[in-house]
Amino acid sequence: MPEIILPKASEIGRSTTSEVILSAKDLVKHYPIKTGILRRTTGHVKAVDGVSFDLHKGETLGIVGESGCGKSTLGRLLVRLEAPTDGSVEFEGADMAKASGRELRALRRNIQIVFQDPYTSLNPRMTVGDIVGEPLDIHPDVTPKGGRRKRVQELLDLVGLNPEHINRYPHQFSGGQRQRIGIARGIALDPKVLICDEPVSALDVSVQAQVVNLMEKLQDELGLAYVFIAHDLSVVRHISDRVGVMYLGKLAELGEEDEVYDRPTHPYTQALLSAVPVPDPTLRGKREHIVLQGDVPSPANPPAGCRFHTRCWKAQERCRTDVPELILRPDGRGEHFSACHYAEPRAVVDTVDVTDVEPDERFADTDVRDPATIAAVEGQPGMDGPVQDAEGLVEETPEQRAADMSSLTMHDEGHPGKVEDPRP
Amino acid sequence: MTTTTQPGIRPANATGKITYTPVDGRLLDVEDLHVEFHTDDGIAKAINGVSFTLDQGESLAILGESGSGKSVTAQAIMGILDMPPAKIPHGAVKYCGVDLLTMPDDRRRWVRGAEIAMIFQDALSSLNPVFPVGWQIAEMFRQHRGMNKSDAQAQAVRLMERVAIPAAKERVKAYPHQFSGGMRQRIMIAMAIALDPAVLIADEPTTALDVTVQAQIMSLLQELQQERQMGLILITHDLGVVADVADRSVVMYAGRLVETANVYDLYRNPAHPYTRGLLESIPRLDQKGQTLAAIGGLPPNLLRIPPGCAFNPRCRMAKDVCRVDLPALREVASGRHSACHFAEEVIDA
Secondary structure, eight states: OOOOOOEEEEGTTBBBOOEEEEEEEEEEEEEEEEEETTTTEEEEEEEEEEEEEETTTOOOEEEEEESSHHHHHHHHHHTSSSSSSSSEEETTTTTTTTTOOOOOHHHTTEEEESSTTTTTTOOTTSSSHHHHHHHHHHTTTSTTTOOOHHHHHHHHTTOOOOOGGGGGOOOGHHHHHHHHHHHHHTTTTSSEEEEEEEEETSSSHHHHHHHHHHHHHHHHHHOEEEEEEOOOOOHHHHHHHHEEEETTTTEEEEEEHHHHSSOSHHHHHHHHHHHHHOOOOGGTTOOOOOOOOOOOOTSSOSSSTTTTTOTHHHTHHHHSSSSSOOOOEEEEESSSEEOOOOOOOOOSSSEETTTOOOTTTTOBBBSOOHHHHHHHHHHHOOOOOGGGGGGTSSSSSHHHHHHHHGGGHHHHTTTTEEEOOOOO | OHHHOOOOOOSSSOOOOOOOOOOEEEEEEEEEEEEEEEEEEEEEEEEEEEEEEEETOOOOEEETTTTTTTEEEHHHTTTTOOTTTEEEEEEEETTTTTSTTTTTTHHHHHHHHHEEEESOOHHHHHSOSSSHHHHHHHHHHHHHHHOOOOHHHHHHHHHHHHTTTTTTHHHHOGGGSSSSSSHHHHHHHHHHHHHSSSSSEEETTTTOOOOHHHHHHHHHHHHHHHHHHOOOEEEESOOHHHHOOOEEEEEEEETEEEEEEEEHHHHHHHHEEEEEEEHHHSSTTESSSSSOBOSSSSOTTTTSSOOOOGGGGGGGTOHHHHSSSSOOOOOEEEEEOOOOTHHHHHHHH
């Protein structure tokens, strides 16, 4: 079993402090598979199977992995939307699994979640004010009575939305704006930890950057710690201080951002990084591509020993029987956590440090406010996209994107001009 | 560009393929294409004058965000737009010199699949769930080539092997739900290349897939393209995929081409503020400490495209002329086109 992970000297600094705020210990979540008319349990889907890590105050821990690796289930366990089969989540030393009633409610106030899909995670029948204000109704002790409206407007302002739009409905906002509403709801109770489950994957590229920058600003201002769950390794590198790589319910590797990206020691991490396309055609044919054979095995019947051994080019006899522990292993410069018997650093990404490079402000900017809000507040001429214009056309989920324009008539139902007040 | 036999879905003899011959290697000529959708709220102008070409063996990427019209362009080329609500008021799509838009339906159906094939993003909903995958691949041969069942089935197995589906012989009778996402996309590719098309259109072929599977599928597509000298149109919003695969790229915004260039020029030195902004706004795997900048605003509502340059409300370089005059796509350097009044300034930036 993995050791309880203690912060290393190298983790102290920047936004990371030694103070552990959230701690996952051997988290396990198995879902029963029921078959037959008697609904007998015939097996288990091992979605999360022994995950331990510490989250420090004010840091961002990125969790990456491919679909089915258990990263979303992990997120739900951390907020206790799911009860763990085994293991525990401790918030500032208090075990959330043991807490109940009032105690659990008090703990939950400190750990909030933002979901992936801004289209389905907001109730279409509630106004933005009610959506963002609902946490305040559930936790009345956080905001003094009567201050709710003011607090909601503050929150909207904080996430870069126009506070005057408090009485609008979700369909009147674009995808990026809706994700801002989700974030406002997430930070309403002034939590210490925000779990973000694929918060930008449903957004278009040009909008993604706005939301990522907003999240970074909020972290600086509010001292939030993020668990940032995503499949996009480039976004995760950008936002994270530390990164954990998941494969079939377990962490394969965990370390500082540059340890994982520049000196990965787990073959799975290496393969994953080598497969990410980089927007630079001059690197074509120059990057090393590690092509993995086959598919991810079913989490209902994961391989014995190392879970990656069925696809690993380095697998030996030992990998088929012994589960490799997630322990500190040398990475060529220092050491970081890796769960491979034959851990060995292999650079697959040629990193360039661009800390001093400023984006060209003539073409794009770093203002984190919602662009339509800026236009409304500052009265800029011609800035497109006041919220009334926002409709499903502008940003779509990947599913909708497939249908793209041919489904135009479908979106019409969501056109603000036609929709009546949905309240009864 | 001559047709040797009477066109139809099932030519009289099994090998009697109607031959379309590209002139000077030119496969497709899209000329001033317009597509609009008639909705209750008015006319949404999805494509407003798009022209580009595709040569044999060339990879052309159509890059754009959702709503930019990239998928509609593909659907117009394939002839699978729902009309109505869609309407093509103007333009031509010439395949080997023959306009597909004015072609009789039966011949168009023959071209679709045999000459121009398409792969969609969502392989699960593009396959029929109630028929085995082998049967669905074999259908291409039965319908278009008039093959008998067992020959067609043998061809299906051969194709499944070609797209590297393990144990193809055993799995030919399996149903779509029994395959993983990556394997389903391979089956889609097998169906698309079944009749040896000259043009392959891939509409976001890897968007729904994990990154390691994406790499497998893209390398399979490239391999097949080179082996068969197909013209490939890759539709995507992923700047990374384009950089890896395409020879040339066209960038779409609000139903128009805003820039065309070979990919090396496009990434090194974009000639349109939109392309430039996109490149500033994506995080890169190989960069540390990057400051992300975003393009302000949202893509325009296609029912109300702003006058002048459609990008002007979001463009930080926009001047008065941009709000009035629609910039034409013009050559700004050899082989490069940009639809910006100030393209030279953008290139020099």
